[in-house]
Structures are given as C-alpha cells and as structure tokens.
Amino acid sequence: MPKTPPLVLRIDGVTKRFGALVANDAISLDLRAGEILALLGENGAGKSTLMNILFGHYVADEGTIAVARDGGAPEPLPPGRPGAALAAGIGMVHQHFALAESLTVLENVALGTRPVWSPSLRLGEARARLGRLMAESGLAVDPDRRVGHLTVGEKQRVEILKVLYRGARILVLDEPTAVLTPGEVEGLFAVLRRLVAGGLAIVFISHKLGEVTAIADRVAILRGGRKVADRPVAGASRAELATLMVGREIAPSRRAPRAPGPPLLVLDAVAVPGERGRAGLDGVSLTVHEGEIVGIAGVSGNGQGALAALLAGTGPRPGGRATLRGAAIGSGPGAVMRAGIGRIPEDRHHEGVVPSLSIAENLAIESLGEPSVSRLGFLRWGAIRARARAAITAYDVRCPGPDAPIRLLSGGNIQKVILARVLDRSPRLILANQPTRGLDVGATAAVHDRLLQARERGAGVVLISEDLDEILGLSDRVGVMVRGRLSAPEPVEGLTLERLGLLMGGSPEERAA
Amino acid sequence: MIRFEPRARASLALIVGARLAALATAFALAAIPLAAAGAPVGRSFWLMLQGAGGTLFALTETLTRATPLILTGLAAAVAFRARLFNIGAEGQLYAGAMAAVAVGSGAVSGGPLLLVPLVLLAAALAGAALMLVPTVLKVRLGVDEVVTTLLLNFVVLLVAQMMLEGPLKDPMGGGWPQSEPILDQAMLPPIVERMRLHGGFLLGLLACVVAHVLMTRSVLGLRIRAVGENATAAAYAGIPILPTMLAVGALSGGLAGLAGASEVAGLKGYLTADLSRGFGYAGIVVAMVAGLQPLAVVPAAILVAGVFVGADTMSRTVGVSNYIADLIVALALVCVLVSGLFVRFRVRIA
Numbered sequence: 100m101p102k103t104p105p106l107v108l109r110i111d112g113v114t115k116r117f118g119a120l121v122a123n124d125a126i127s128l129d130l131r132a133g134e135i136l137a138l139l140g141e142n143g144a145g146k147s148t149l150m151n152i153l154f155g156h157y158v159a160d161e162g163t164i165a166v167a168r169d170g171g172a173p174e175p176l177p178p179g180r181p182g183a184a185l186a187a188g189i190g191m192v193h194q195h196f197a198l199a200e201s202l203t204v205l206e207n208v209a210l211g212t213r214p215v216w217s218p219s220l221r222l223g224e225a226r227a228r229l230g231r232l233m234a235e236s237g238l239a240v241d242p243d244r245r246v247g248h249l250t251v252g253e254k255q256r257v258e259i260l261k262v263l264y265r266g267a268r269i270l271v272l273d274e275p276t277a278v279l280t281p282g283e284v285e286g287l288f289a290v291l292r293r294l295v296a297g298g299l300a301i302v303f304i305s306h307k308l309g310e311v312t313a314i315a316d317r318v319a320i321l322r323g324g325r326k327v328a329d330r331p332v333a334g335a336s337r338a339e340l341a342t343l344m345v346g347r348e349i350a351p352s353r354r355a356p357r358a359p360g361p362p363l364l365v366l367d368a369v370a371v372p373g374e375r376g377r378a379g380l381d382g383v384s385l386t387v388h389e390g391e392i393v394g395i396a397g398v399s400g401n402g403q404g405a406l407a408a409l410l411a412g413t414g415p416r417p418g419g420r421a422t423l424r425g426a427a428i429g430s431g432p433g434a435v436m437r438a439g440i441g442r443i444p445e446d447r448h449h450e451g452v453v454p455s456l457s458i459a460e461n462l463a464i465e466s467l468g469e470p471s472v473s474r475l476g477f478l479r480w481g482a483i484r485a486r487a488r489a490a491i492t493a494y495d496v497r498c499p500g501p502d503a504p505i506r507l508l509s510g511g512n513i514q515k516v517i518l519a520r521v522l523d524r525s526p527r528l529i530l531a532n533q534p535t536r537g538l539d540v541g542a543t544a545a546v547h548d549r550l551l552q553a554r555e556r557g558a559g560v561v562l563i564s565e566d567l568d569e570i571l572g573l574s575d576r577v578g579v580m581v582r583g584r585l586s587a588p589e590p591v592e593g594l595t596l597e598r599l600g601l602l603m604g605g606s607p608e609e610r611a612a
Numbered sequence: 613m614i615r616f617e618p619r620a621r622a623s624l625a626l627i628v629g630a631r632l633a634a635l636a637t638a639f640a641l642a643a644i645p646l647a648a649a650g651a652p653v654g655r656s657f658w659l660m661l662q663g664a665g666g667t668l669f670a671l672t673e674t675l676t677r678a679t680p681l682i683l684t685g686l687a688a689a690v691a692f693r694a695r696l697f698n699i700g701a702e703g704q705l706y707a708g709a710m711a712a713v714a715v716g717s718g719a720v721s722g723g724p725l726l727l728v729p730l731v732l733l734a735a736a737l738a739g740a741a742l743m744l745v746p747t748v749l750k751v752r753l754g755v756d757e758v759v760t761t762l763l764l765n766f767v768v769l770l771v772a773q774m775m776l777e778g779p780l781k782d783p784m785g786g787g788w789p790q791s792e793p794i795l796d797q798a799m800l801p802p803i804v805e806r807m808r809l810h811g812g813f814l815l816g817l818l819a820c821v822v823a824h825v826l827m828t829r830s831v832l833g834l835r836i837r838a839v840g841e842n843a844t845a846a847a848y849a850g851i852p853i854l855p856t857m858l859a860v861g862a863l864s865g866g867l868a869g870l871a872g873a874s875e876v877a878g879l880k881g882y883l884t885a886d887l888s889r890g891f892g893y894a895g896i897v898v899a900m901v902a903g904l905q906p907l908a909v910v911p912a913a914i915l916v917a918g919v920f921v922g923a924d925t926m927s928r929t930v931g932v933s934n935y936i937a938d939l940i941v942a943l944a945l946v947c948v949l950v951s952g953l954f955v956r957f958r959v960r961i962a
Contacts, residue, residue: 432850444848453842464849473831
C-alpha cells in the first residue's frame with residue numbers, strides 16, 4: 100500500500116463572483132482516494148457554489164478543476180458540463196432527493212443508465228449488479244419496493260446506491276444527516292467508512308461539528324467564500340473548528356439556575372391515536388412549570404409529532420385532560436395562540452412561513468385580527484412595517500428589508516423571523532419543535548439564547564429535539580418518548596447520554612414485556 | 613450551453629418589459645400564418661389597429677367587448693391567487709344573467725336607483741352561489757375544482773336553455789328562445805352617446821380597483837394570498853382555510869355573475885343562449901396575461917378585446933378568416949407564460 104493514496108480531485112484557485120458578491124475566492128482543495136473530507140462552513144460560506152462549479156452547474160470565473168482517472172495524473176474537467184462531471188466519476192447526493200416516487204428502488208437505480216431509445220432497461224443485469232453493490236457497501240434496501248413507501252433514511256441509501264451504480268469514485272454528500280435520526284446517522288457513518296475503505300473519496304458537506312469530528316479524516320473550512328483552514332481532524336477541538344467557521348468565538352449558551360414557578364401546562368393521561376405508522380400519544384402525563392424548559396428526546400416518529408400537534412392546535416381533540424393554567428387547551432391554532440402558547444414549527448419552510456409573502460407579512464400572519472395589525476378589516480401597513488423593522492434589528496435578521504419575500508432568506512434567518520413572531524406575543528408556553536435543525540452555529544446560538552431569555556422571564560418551554568446536546572444543554576428536565584409514551588421527566592443534572600440512549604431504546608422492563 | 617439562474621427579485625420594469633416583449637413576439641408569430649394566407653402583413657396589422665381603436669366607434673366597440681372580459685378576467689385572477697382554479701366563469705356568467713333577467717324584467721318595479729343595484733346584486737349572488745359547492749368540495753373532500761367548475765358550465769348552459777324555453781321565455785318573442793326584456797329603468801346607462809358602450813365598463817373598472825385594494829390592503833386579501841401560496845403554513849398560523857376559500861369563491865363567482873348582468877342589462881337587453889362568446893374562458897387568458905394582478909386586468913382585457921374587434925375589421929378587408937384573432941390570443945397566452953420564465957430566471961449563455 101502506497102504511503103500517500105493517489106490524488107483523485109484537484110480544485111485549483113476557483114473564484115466565482117455574483118455581481119459584487121464573491122461567493123468563492125481563490126479556493127484550492129485536494130481530495131485523495133480513501134479519505135473523507137469534511138467541507139465545513141456556515142450557510143452562505145460558499146459550499147454550495149463550489150459544489151455547483153464542480154458539477155458544471157456554474158462556470159468558475161477563474162481557476163480549474165482536475166480529476167484523476169484510475170490513479171493517473173489529474174486531467175482538467177471541462178467547465179460547465181454536468182455530463183463531463185458525471186462521466187469523470189463524480190456523484191452527488193443532494194439534501195432534497197431526486198427520486199421517482201412511483202418507481203421501484205431497482206428502477207430508480209437503473210433509470211438513466213441506458214440510452215433513452217433502448218428497448219429494455221435490462222433490469223435482470225441491473226438487479227445482479229445492485230445486489231453486489233449492496234453486499235459490498237452494506238447499504239440494504241429491498242430492490243422491489245416502491246420508493247414512495249420508503250423512509251427518508253432508506254431513500255438516502257437509494258440515492259447513494261444510484262451514485263455508486265454509475266461507477267462514481269468521488270461521492271459528494273450535501274448535509275446528509277439533516278434528515279436522519281441519530282440511529283440512522285450511525286448506520287450512514289458505518290457505510291461511509293466501508294466505502295472509503297474500498298477506495299472511494301467522499302466530500303461530506305456539513306455545519307455540524309460533532310459529525311465532522313466523528314466521521315471525517317480531514318476538514319476544510321470555508322468562511323465568506325474563502326478557505327480559512329484545511330487540516331486533519333485528529334487533534335482539532337470542536338471549539339477550535341467553530342471559531343474558524345464563524346470567525347469569532349461562540350460562547351456556549353448557559354442556563355442560569357432558576358427555581359421553577361407554579362405549574363403551567365398540565366397533561367394528564369392524554370391520548371391521541373397514531374396515524375400513518377407514526378405513534379400517537381398513549382397516556383402521556385407531563386407538567387411544565389413557569390420558567391422551566393422541559394426537553395423531549397426520542398427517536399423521530401415516537402409520538403413527538405402528536406405532542407407538537409396537540410400544543411400547536413393542529414391535531415385532533417385528545418382524550419384525557421390537557422390544561423394551561425387550569426383552563427382546558429382548546430383546539431385549533433387560533434384558540435391555542437389566544438391561550439398563550441407560542442409555536443415554533445418543526446418544518447419552518449412548510450409550516451412556518453409563506454414563501455412569497457414579505458418578511459413583514461409573515462411576521463403579521465399570526466395576529467391578523469388584532470388591533471396592532473388591522474383595523475376594520477384593513478391592514479395597518481405602517482404599524483406592520485415598523486414592527487418588522489424592529490424585529491429585523493432585534494433578532495439580527497440578515498435581509499434586504501421588511502418588504503423582501505421571505506423565500507430569499509436562509510434557513511437561519513427564516514427561523515429568526517419565526518422566533519420574533521412567536522416571542523413578540525410574550526407567550527406563556529413555547530413549543531419549540533426541532534428549533535435548530537439545519538441551522539448553522541451562529542443561528543443556533545441565537546435561538547438558544549432567545550429560548551433561555553424566555554425562560555428567564557417566566558415562560559415555560561417544551562423543547563422537542565433530536566439533538567441530544569441541545570436537549571442536555573437547555574433543559575431543566577428531560578423526558579423521552581418511546582412508542583407514544585413519555586417517560587417521567589428527570590432533572591438534567593446527573594442525566595447522561597448513556598442513560599438517555601437507554602431510555603430512547605425503550606426501558607428494559609418494557610422490552611421484556 | 614444555456615443555463616437558467618434564479619433571480620433574487622425582479623424589477624417592475626423587467627416584469628412589464630417582459631410582458632410587452634411577449635406580446636410583440638405573439639404578433640410577430642401571428643404574421644407567419646397571415647403571410648402564408650397571402651395577406652399583406654403590415655397592412656393587416658394596421659387594419660387591425662384601425663379596427664380596434666382607429667375611430668370613436670371602433671374604440672367604444674373594443675371597450676364594450678372588453679367589459680365582460682374585465683369582470684371574468686378579474687374573477688379568474690382573484691380565485692387563481694388563492695389556488696382556487698375557477699374555470700366556471702362561463703356558467704357563473706349565465707347564472708348571473710338569468711338572475712338579472714328574473715329580477716329586472718318586471719318582477720320588481722321601481723326606479724333605476726332601486727332596480728340597477730338590485731339586478732347587479734341578484735347576478736352577483738347567483739354567480740357566487742354557483743361557486744360555493746365546488747369550493748366546499750375542494751376544501752373538505754379534495755375534489756378537483758377544475759373538473760367541477762368546468763362541468764358546471766355545461767349544466768348551467770343547459771339550464772339556461774331550458775329556462776329560455778320555459779319560465780323565462782318571452783311570450784311576445786315570436787317563438788324565439790329569448791327572455792323577456794329588461795325594464796328600461798333596470799338597464800345600465802350608456803356612457804357615450806349613440807355608442808353601445810355602457811355603465812358595465814365603469815363597473816368593471818371599479819371592481820378592479822376594489823379588488824386591488826382588497827388584495828393588498830385588507831386582512832382578507834393577505835389571508836387569500838397566504839392560503840394560495842402555502843395553505844399548511846396559513847392554517848398553522850391560525851388562518852381559517854374554509855371561510856377564506858369560501859370568500860374567494862364567492863368573490864370570484866360574484867364577479868363572473870356581474871359579467872352576465874352587465875351583458876344583459878348593459879348591452880343586449882334580454883337573455884339568449886348565445887349571450888357569451890366564450891367570455892368565461894377568455895377571462896382565464898386575460899387573468900394570465902395580467903399576471904393575476906387586478907389592476908393589470910383592465911389593459912389585458914382591452915388588449916384581448918381589441919384583437920377580436922380589430923380582427924373582424926381586418927378579415928373583412930383582406931379576406932383572412934377572423935379565426936386569426938383566436939390564434940393571436942392563444943399565442944399571446946403562450947408567450948406571456950414563457951416570458952414569466954425570463955422574469956424568474958436569469959438566462960446565461962456560456
């Protein structure tokens with residue numbers, strides 16, 4: 100075995116400008132066979148632009164890209180030709196999958212590998228090859244299932260198989276863990292380690308430091324379009340990487356000790372039927388006090404959705420008793436909001452905002468009937484804009500102005516707008532459902548600080564999250580959901596990751612039953 | 613290699629410019645069949661322009677033809693903004709016309725100040741009522757409103773024919789299937805002397821202004837836009853989906869119903885089964901050309917009406933079938949839809 104594995108990809112001095120914005124500024128990067136390179140950077144740091152240039156979707160203003168075939172010398176890749184990138188063995192798995200939902204796994208993998216006019220897809224041949232690939236990589240999916248019936252994790256496996264099937268030697272994964280549960284992430288990492296052992300080179304795009312240190316051999320950090328670091332992961336601390344990525348030190352959010360107030364939200368044997376294979380609520384009892392954050396951990400699909408829907412007012416009327424300050428929680432988003440619950444939805448693009456409406460309109464949308472927003476059925480535009488400007492300043496929303504359509508904003512900035520909308524109403528109870536999923540370090544810290552401030556002023560918070568560091572860092576007490584049941588919340592002091600993992604897998608007594 | 617890069621935002625000049633360029637392209641493309649038919653292209657277009665607006669008569673005829681298109685175009689524009697695809701303006705127009713005739717041909721007596729608003733109100737209510745069932749079916753059961761509203765058009769037209777042979781038939785009509793005439797005091801007054809242009813045109817202009825204010829300034833307008841763009845987020849934010857959609861449906865159906873009242877009580881004076889020359893469907897084209905913007909519906913409707921009126925003149929003079937008007941309108945729709953692509957994306961040729 101040679102001492103340094105052969106070079107497979109060389110990006111040399113790539114610069115790309117969009118008007119006045121320099122999205123990529125003379126970035127050079129090498130990739131060797133058998134290594135996992137993490138490409139780390141905040142949203143807007145230039146990761147996507149660089150990958151788009153690599154794939155020929157954009158043409159670089161300066162610089163070259165060269166790919167080495169079969170251990171040979173790197174040959175320049177013609178710019179702006181996606182077909183050439185594919186032919187050179189570069190494959191990418193996007194965050195949003197490109198699969199035909201009504202076709203089977205096998206058909207999806209074979210799709211596009213045969214000329215359009217060929218009479219047969221030669222599925223028999225494809226099946227044999229796919230079987231070999233699955234055995235080698237450890238990526239197991241039933242080839243005859245329809246893709247529409249697969250879980251998100253399984254769809255991702257199909258995407259990776261598609262890339263491997265086309266003979267890729269460089270695999271680019273764009274934020275592959277954003278959609279996965281912690282268990283699925285472990286499975287993915289095991290597969291990736293096997294793939295690089297077989298000589299594949301992987302570019303792992305992420306902004307999650309924990310994952311980068313867990314899986315990558317080397318990390319390249321982009322900030323503001325420039326490469327600011329390129330170093331082995333071994334020996335790098337997370338704090339060090341975070342500082343390089345953000346450009347300043349991030350103080351971890353600190354939870355000050357605080358005696359909880361009187362009970363605020365009381366759930367007593369609440370039951371909601373499950374639907375579409377997802378657990379409902381099965382006799383959930385929970386008390387959240389004023390000035391307290393209760394974390395709800397658990398593998399996705401174990402009833403967190405039903406709990407969130409109950410508190411958001413979007414779910415069916417539950418069995419059992421659910422009260423807020425002694426009064427029954429009504430149903431419907433309007434009733435729930437009037438009762439004093441602020442809701443941060445799980446899917447901020449789908450449930451949180453209306454993309455083509457402006458920032459100001461999205462901020463006003465939860466309080467349309469209120470005198471601060473409208474009078475006699477007409478919108479008070481002056482007040483709405485003034486409020487939007489204040490929120491943009493207070494929450495540090497990076498945007499062109501209050502009238503810009505919100506779809507132009509990054510995920511982190513959209514989340515800040517949603518936070519402003521929720522917190523400006525001074526809710527007594529805040530439902531925070533995956534509040535930092537997909538956000539970069541800076542935006543995550545901003546969200547955490549706001550939730551802790553709300554706790555300071557006496558609000559109760561129900562924090563549903565799959566990020567266990569977040570759960571342990573913010574919560575006063577932590578409960579775990581398994582199959583629609585909630586464990587009795589335990590004080591976070593003395594709670595370990597091991598204990599949480601045990602609870603998430605179902606307690607031993609229950610497993611025996 | 614041509615590639616499309618999404619634009620962050622488009623300026624008003626770009627939006628308007630792209631639309632004008634699209635219309636110019638549509639006319640340029642229409643020149644090809646004109647030339648193939650042996651007509652002098654330049655002279656044909658000049659004749660069209662003359663026929664659409666060269667004289668006071670031509671201009672008022674164009675505006676008269678534009679009147680129902682403004683109302684049906686607005687009906688489509690308002691509904692489409694909420695993703696309520698009302699293809700039933702044709703039927704709602706006939707429903708409105710029947711209601712106008714039922715109320716305005718002698719059943720109620722009174723002066724113009726009572727009868728004109730009453731006729732308009734009856735027509736709007738009839739059009740709105742017709743839209744309620746498809747709206748409820750869509751929101752509650754997910755039934756495709758394109759299918760239900762489209763099929764209702766044929767139902768309503770058959771009902772109208774039945775009514776014209778029965779209860780609404782004019783006993784003095786010499787056996788023709790036509791309704792009793794609208795009373796003089798229930799008619800919309802003409803607005804240019806000795807011309808056919810009538811108060812329905814002003815009604816259309818007013819409706820566009822009101823709809824614009826409603827969409828941009830009112831709570832209902834914001835609700836409509838929110839539900840149309842992302843119903844899930846709108847519901848999450850506490851916007852009641854069914855009432856909002858019912859309001860949109862009633863508004864859209866009511867506007868199409870007004871188009872019917874405007875035609876019988878402004879132009880024809882009585883109802884026949886050929887009252888509408890496809891105004892309900894042409895309204896969809898008008899709405900698309902207007903980019904679903906209420907204020908842009910007026911110029912879009914006048915443009916489409918001008919093409920039809922001008923093409924009549926041109927075809928008489930140069931001997932080309934006036935189907936060329938349908939062709940131009942269809943080309944205009946396609947070109948405007950394509951031009952939307954250039955507004956949303958920047959085209960780079962590498």
